[in-house]
Amino acid sequence: MTERIEIGTHITQQWLAEIESLKQQLVEQQRDRDAAWESAEKWRKLYNTEAEQRRTDADLTRKTIASLQIEIQKLKGIDGATFPNSTVITAIHQELAAIKTVEDLKTKLVAVIQERDRLIHALKIEQENHTQTRKSLTTALGDAIDSLAKERAG
Known part of the structure; x- marks a missing residue:
């Protein structure tokens, strides 16, 4: 009987050990988990800071490009505010009156077609920039919503 008690005591000690x-492994795992979580939070904050800086830089770049495009248009005399006025119409009539031969007409037509192609290209670029801006703003909005959700959850 004492042998059974000793075996029972031995088994109990093994179980307790x-x-x-x-328990010790659980404490170590919890410590590792907490350290990993802190590291992830640090990296998340760094990423968000960098992403915000990139969005700000992209926005400033888009604004600079837009202002430079407006300045280029003004320098070329394509100012949208003055385009439909009577001075422009008079200039168009003078250009038409200057065309005397079929060769003059062909030359003018080639110039108009080239200008049309340039404007089509400029429009495509503007549309691509618009698409990129929309995507960037959508991404920024998504990041802001995610950040707000995390703050509310935390």
């Missing part, structure tokens, strides 16, 4: 070992 195993439980203690598992």
